[in-house]
Amino acid sequence: MAAAVVPKFVGSRVKRREDPRLISGNGTYVDDVTLPGMLSVVILRSPYAHAKINSINVDAARKLPGVVAVLTGEDLKGKIGSLTTAAPAEHIPYHPPLAQGRVRLVGDAVVAAVATDQYIAQDALDLVEVDYEPLPVITDPEKALEPGAPIIHEEFGTNISTRAQVTSGDIDGAMRSADRVIKFRLVNQRLAPVPMEPRGTVAQWNQGSGHLTLWSSTQGPHLLRSYLAEMLKLPENRMRVIAPEVGGGFGCKLNVYAEEVLAAYLSMTLKRPVKWIERRRENLATTTHGRDMVVYVEAPVKNDGTLLGLKARFICDAGAYLQLLTPLIPGFSGMMMTGCYKVPAMAFEQLVVFTNKMAPDAYRGAGRPEACYIAERTMDMIATELNLDPAEVRRKNFIPKEAFPAQIPSGLVYDSGDYVAALDKALKIIDYPKARADQAEARKQGRYIGIGLCSYVEICGIGPSAMLPPTMKGGGWESATIRMEPDCKVTVLTGVSPHGQGQETSFAQIIADEFGIGIDDVTVLHGDTAIVQYGTGTFGSRGTSVGGAALMMATQKLQAKMKKIASTMMETPPDKIVFHQGTMALASDLTKSIPMQKVADAAYGYKVPMPGIEPGLNEAAFYEPTGCTFPFGTHACVVEVDPDTGVVKFLRYVAVDDCGRVINPLLVEGQVHGGIAQGIAQALYEEVVYDENGQLLTATLMDYAVPKAEMLPHYELDSTVTPSPVNPLGIKGVGEAGTIGSTPCVVNAVLDALKPLGIKNLDMPLKPERLWRAIKSARKA
Amino acid sequence: MRVTMTINGQQRSDEVEDRMLLVHYLREVAQLTGTHVGCETTLCGACTVLLDGKAVKSCTVLAVQASGAQITTVEGLAKKDGELHPVQEGFWEEHGLQCGFCTPGMLMLTVDLLNRNPDPSEAEIRHALDGNLCRCTGYQHIVNAVQYAARKMRGGARRSA
Numbered sequence: 034m035a036a037a038v039v040p041k042f043v044g045s046r047v048k049r050r051e052d053p054r055l056i057s058g059n060g061t062y063v064d065d066v067t068l069p070g071m072l073s074v075v076i077l078r079s080p081y082a083h084a085k086i087n088s089i090n091v092d093a094a095r096k097l098p099g100v101v102a103v104l105t106g107e108d109l110k111g112k113i114g115s116l117t118t119a120a121p122a123e124h125i126p127y128h129p130p131l132a133q134g135r136v137r138l139v140g141d142a143v144v145a146a147v148a149t150d151q152y153i154a155q156d157a158l159d160l161v162e163v164d165y166e167p168l169p170v171i172t173d174p175e176k177a178l179e180p181g182a183p184i185i186h187e188e189f190g191t192n193i194s195t196r197a198q199v200t201s202g203d204i205d206g207a208m209r210s211a212d213r214v215i216k217f218r219l220v221n222q223r224l225a226p227v228p229m230e231p232r233g234t235v236a237q238w239n240q241g242s243g244h245l246t247l248w249s250s251t252q253g254p255h256l257l258r259s260y261l262a263e264m265l266k267l268p269e270n271r272m273r274v275i276a277p278e279v280g281g282g283f284g285c286k287l288n289v290y291a292e293e294v295l296a297a298y299l300s301m302t303l304k305r306p307v308k309w310i311e312r313r314r315e316n317l318a319t320t321t322h323g324r325d326m327v328v329y330v331e332a333p334v335k336n337d338g339t340l341l342g343l344k345a346r347f348i349c350d351a352g353a354y355l356q357l358l359t360p361l362i363p364g365f366s367g368m369m370m371t372g373c374y375k376v377p378a379m380a381f382e383q384l385v386v387f388t389n390k391m392a393p394d395a396y397r398g399a400g401r402p403e404a405c406y407i408a409e410r411t412m413d414m415i416a417t418e419l420n421l422d423p424a425e426v427r428r429k430n431f432i433p434k435e436a437f438p439a440q441i442p443s444g445l446v447y448d449s450g451d452y453v454a455a456l457d458k459a460l461k462i463i464d465y466p467k468a469r470a471d472q473a474e475a476r477k478q479g480r481y482i483g484i485g486l487c488s489y490v491e492i493c494g495i496g497p498s499a500m501l502p503p504t505m506k507g508g509g510w511e512s513a514t515i516r517m518e519p520d521c522k523v524t525v526l527t528g529v530s531p532h533g534q535g536q537e538t539s540f541a542q543i544i545a546d547e548f549g550i551g552i553d554d555v556t557v558l559h560g561d562t563a564i565v566q567y568g569t570g571t572f573g574s575r576g577t578s579v580g581g582a583a584l585m586m587a588t589q590k591l592q593a594k595m596k597k598i599a600s601t602m603m604e605t606p607p608d609k610i611v612f613h614q615g616t617m618a619l620a621s622d623l624t625k626s627i628p629m630q631k632v633a634d635a636a637y638g639y640k641v642p643m644p645g646i647e648p649g650l651n652e653a654a655f656y657e658p659t660g661c662t663f664p665f666g667t668h669a670c671v672v673e674v675d676p677d678t679g680v681v682k683f684l685r686y687v688a689v690d691d692c693g694r695v696i697n698p699l700l701v702e703g704q705v706h707g708g709i710a711q712g713i714a715q716a717l718y719e720e721v722v723y724d725e726n727g728q729l730l731t732a733t734l735m736d737y738a739v740p741k742a743e744m745l746p747h748y749e750l751d752s753t754v755t756p757s758p759v760n761p762l763g764i765k766g767v768g769e770a771g772t773i774g775s776t777p778c779v780v781n782a783v784l785d786a787l788k789p790l791g792i793k794n795l796d797m798p799l800k801p802e803r804l805w806r807a808i809k810s811a812r813k814a
Numbered sequence: 815m816r817v818t819m820t821i822n823g824q825q826r827s828d829e830v831e832d833r834m835l836l837v838h839y840l841r842e843v844a845q846l847t848g849t850h851v852g853c854e855t856t857l858c859g860a861c862t863v864l865l866d867g868k869a870v871k872s873c874t875v876l877a878v879q880a881s882g883a884q885i886t887t888v889e890g891l892a893k894k895d896g897e898l899h900p901v902q903e904g905f906w907e908e909h910g911l912q913c914g915f916c917t918p919g920m921l922m923l924t925v926d927l928l929n930r931n932p933d934p935s936e937a938e939i940r941h942a943l944d945g946n947l948c949r950c951t952g953y954q955h956i957v958n959a960v961q962y963a964a965r966k967m968r969g970g971a972r973r974s975a
Contacts, residue, residue: 048906055914056902056921058848058888065847152833229852229860229949230915280850280915281949313853533913533950699909703955707912710952734857734947742943742953747936771952 042542042552046699049538050552060278063233063250068306071235072101074296075154077144077161078315079136082172082389082727083183084165086134086143093160094146099153102303103161104145106133113298114264116291116354119505120361122195122385126186128354130291130298136165137185137353138389139729140318142291147299147307170727174350174386175327185353185387192387194351195360199367201442202378207342211333215414220796221403223325223350223721224714225731226396227739230280231311232320234293236300245301246273249293252282252530253570258562259506260289260357265297276560279532283711284395285321286532287572288357317732322721323396325350326363326403332411338419338426342378343371345407349385352392358399359392360385361502365400365492368443372408373452373490373665374430379442389727395572397711398769401491402776409487409777410794413784417793423781424460427488428453438660438758445492447663448757448765451691455753456488459667459689462751468671468685476789481674482684485782489774490665493574493766494759496658507569510657513583514566515544515591517650519637521615521630523548525557528568529580534704534768536576539696540584543762547588548629549612566653574766577696578662582760586654597646598632662757664765666690668709668778670746674786679805681717681783683746688774691753693765701767702750708771709748714740715772716779720798738800787811817881821846822890830877837861839877840887848888848918852947859946862919863887869926871919871945888918891925900966901925901959910959912950919946924960932968934960 054060091103106129116128132141144161148154169183176182177192185192208214235248245267251257254274262269279286292309299307311320331344349363367381412430416423431452432439439447468484475482495501496509512528523544529536541555558564569575596607599617603610603625611620618626635641639648671684688705695701718738722730731737756763776797783799784792790811795803818827821844828843840846840863852860854873861873864886891899901924904910911917920943927934927942934942939960940953948956 049909051914052906052911055911055917056888056898056905057892058846058918060914061847062850062915064841064851152831227949228915229858229913229947230850231852278914281913283949310851313855313858535912703909703912703951706952706954707950708952711949733855734853735855739947739949741947742940742957743937745953748952748954 040546042545043696047538047542047697049535051537062230062278062280063235063248064310066235066248068237071306071308072147073151073154074145074147074299074307074309075151075158076142077158079139079141079143081136081165081167082139082170083168084136085168087164087166090162094157097157099149100157102147103157106131113294118355118359119357120502121504122355122360124189124194126354130295138391139727145295170389172388172390172723172727174348174388177386177388194385194387197383200380204342204344204378204380207333207378211341212336213334215332215334215418217330217414217794219328219330219406219410221324221326221406222797224323224396224719225317225721225737226283226285226323228281228283231313231316233310234296235308236296237306238300238304240304244271245297247297248275248277250279250286251276252287252572254530254560254562255567256507256570257289261294261297264294273563276530282532283397284399284572288321288394314732317737318729319391321356321394322391323393324403325393328407330407330411334415336419338415338421338429340374340376340430343376345370345381347383349383350393351385351387352390354392356392356394358394362400366403368445369401369404369492370407371441372405373432373488375432376442390723397772402773405489405773406777413781423486427456446660448660448759449755450665451755452488452665455665455667455689455691458751458753459669459687462687463669463685481676481786483672483782483786485670485778485785487774487778488667490663491770491773493662493664494578494658495573495661510655511579511583512566512568512655513587514653515587517633519633521633523555526565527557527559527580528565529576530560530571531576534576535700539577539700542696549614574768578760578764578766579658581762581764583654583656585761586656587652590652591650595632598635602627658759660759662759662765664692664770666774668774670778670782672782672786674783674804676808679801686746687749689751690770691755692767692770693757694763704767705750705771706748708769709775710745712772712775713745713779716776716797716799718798815878817877819880819883819885821885822887832878834877835873836875836877836880837872840872846887846889850915850918859919860916862922864922869923888921901963904959904963908955908958908962910956916948920956924963928964928967933964
């Protein structure tokens with residue numbers, strides 16, 4: 034009988050192997066890269082949201098001692114291609130790295146100064162004179178659709194970049210047969226991702242070899258290489274892109290940016306290494322934003338709370354230019370808007386509209402927080418309108434456990450789920466009946482206490498690759514290489530590009546268990562295109578679910594080879610051999626074994642030829658997912674609103690998340706905590722604000738409300754475990770779940786608190802001022 | 815202008831421009847890149863260092879203002895033999911960091927906090943952290959890390975009521 038293999042590391046709270054370098058100041062972020070002769074690049078940006086550039090005078094700037102070059106958009110004409118989008122759209126604007134003749138948003142790059150240090154480069158920009166002729170500005174996408182609105186890209190004759198329409202089932206029939214149709218408008222406000230490390234790039238051109246090395250704070254070094262190669266007309270095998278330590282991404286560092294191609298071009302033409310480091314003001318203005326859509330929802334319901342269908346019209350802000358995924362993301366919001374619920378019919382229409390603002394793109398959740406907000410606000414609207422319990426409305430409409438794999442109206446197939454289990458667990462932890470009784474008691478005392486629920490489902494590890502637009506480079510797949518080195522230490526090269534998620538630890542846990550070795554016997558390398566085989570990168574909670582699956586495939590190939598070698602030495606069939614504590618042993622009797630080192634010696638020494646077996650121990654795999662994963666869970670919270678100040682105080686925050694099988698509970702907790710923080714931030718605090726002239730009012734961290742420690746609650750976490758059948762590890766992914774589940778939960782709680790005042794719907798962020806005004810006017814009425 | 819200061823126990827003296835920020839002096843002149851620049855406006859705290867034992871944001875101190883001072887950066891926290899400072903140990907044990915960019919500032923701030931208040935409550939810790947932003951952790955593991963360090967520095971004693 035085969036001995037049971039007990040995982041030693043997988044499932045354990047192993048502390049991170051990344052940390053020693055990061056807690057001692059030894060991490061190397063892009064700004065820490067210094068090269069001999071390196072120059073600094075600083076960029077002059079448009080102070081106008083929309084203007085014609087009549088002239089630019091850079092003469093004085095060029096004469097300043099220490100200045101090496103000053104470039105405008107005209108200098109780049111015909112030299113660098115347009116920045117592009119990976120998603121299909123009807124109208125894709127030309128997007129030069131430096132503006133040519135016209136600026137279309139505050140922060141549009143206009144002039145680049147290159148000097149021996151950043152202080153001098155900034156001095157040079159102070160000497161540049163730009164003659165702008167302001168043009169009419171449009172910042173509201175709904176107004177941008179009106180006849181006579183200023184057109185941002187005249188060549189299109191419209192502000193609509195693209196539109197989509199999806200209908201499934203008999204939505205008109207659902208509307209007719211409903212007892213009532215609940216209609217409301219939701220605003221998913223614009224957010225700024227704000228990784229603590231702003232963006233940055235170092236480029237080094239080697240004139241002798243014709244090779245470019247580029248360090249960038251990116252989530253996808255290979256994708257970046259492919260897009261840069263196209264713009265610079267350089268072969269990919271002469272480009273090395275390195276993602277060094279990356280100080281947070283949250284989606285915004287997946288995009289390919291003007292400054293990356295600009296730095297590369299400057300290094301190639303000046304034949305010197307150059308560095309550009311984003312300032313926080315630039316980060317808030319010109320790093321991609323997130324969300325920003327208005328949704329008109331129509332929900333046909335029966336009087337018992339049964340949802341018969343869901344219809345939505347989306348107006349999505351595209352900003353001034355399309356960035357990498359700008360037109361793609363709203364699609365996820367439409368496809369996932371029916372959430373955890375069995376809805377027989379759905380229909381949505383989406384308009385993606387240009388405005389004089391920064392483009393929204395991927396931001397933690399990317400389309401699913403918006404989808405979940407529709408589904409979960411709908412559930413609470415039904416409960417409010419029909420005077421039903423919100424928990425019961427959810428329970429009534431859930432897709433039942435038996436239905437999985439479950440196809441939803443949009444065509445997506447949910448892999449696995451047990452929504453009732455997660456809801457029940459959250460209700461139990463928060464002691465729902467008591468919480469409701471406490472709320473009733475508090476209301477008698479004039480206190481505004483609210484209970485919020487959110488049962489979310491989201492989509493991760495997008496695949497198969499055919500689900501992604503044909504125009505997008507890379508795919509839904511991921512890659513891994515595993516090497517057993519001659520000394521039996523293992524090196525893993527992963528195509529994902531972790532930047533805080535901790536795969537140097539979680540992947541080492543998997544490998545240590547697979548080979549029965551120590552965790553310190555494994556090294557995980559990533560983020561360097563000269564070292565690692567092509568990979569798609571880290572986004573969409575795919576790192577472990579897709580990257581881990583690729584690693585398992587490569588591992589199984591290597592194990593098969595090693596068993597074959599051991600088989601010749603042990604005179605036993607390969608399938609009777611297992612890896613055990615640094616040995617290769619008989620499955621039936623673990624004491625009968627040979628040291629793994631002997632197998633490595635045989636493979637690398639190869640002094641005894643092994644017919645049919647190549648020397649070396651090195652295997653690679655590219656894993657193509659058969660389907661997506663759908664993590665789910667229920668968040669529940671209790672809040673109190675102070676009617677005199679509008680301040681929201683958390684009394685409880687409970688999250689029950691199901692991300693399938695867990696490799697490292699400590700890392701999962703970290704991901705959920707951080708996700709919840711960003712979701713709460715959307716519900717209560719954060720909002721990118723432009724005024725009617727397109728001026729960015731939230732251009733510093735004094736004005737953009739990234740939450741501080743005191744503004745967030747103590748989270749109580751629990752989980753259910755429903756493995757995913759679509760990948761060999763059973764993992765669903767957890768990077769974005771917290772963000773998706775928390776926003777509607779908090780909004781539902783605040784609105785529940787304000788129910789006695791007759792307030793049914795308010796737009797985020799539910800900041801004190803907004804709540805105070807709503808309470809004041811409700812009390813007057 | 816000439817500045818002289820002691821950084822992590824080592825004295826150095828350099829000629830710098832009057833306008834050079836302390837953080838740029840530390841990173842570019844003294845080559846101590848563990849201190850990070852996150853916002854240049856005293857709002858994020860990534861650049862926090864100890865100046866004569868007190869936590870300051872080095873992006874809004876001029877190098878010339880720090881002349882004559884004792885500076886401690888993240889590189890100066892561990893002992894010479896590599897033994898981690900209890901605050902570093904706490905952040906590692908309690909998963910108090912993810913991307914690591916805010917971490918050096920968080921560590922230096924925590925050293926200052928625990929010098930002033932060796933036994934802080936959760937509310938006191940959250941209040942003390944308010945000048946330093948973290949985008950990854952949602953702060954709870956940072957709170958746990960500070961508590962771990964506080965316990966360790968008090969010699970394992972329990973928090974008084």
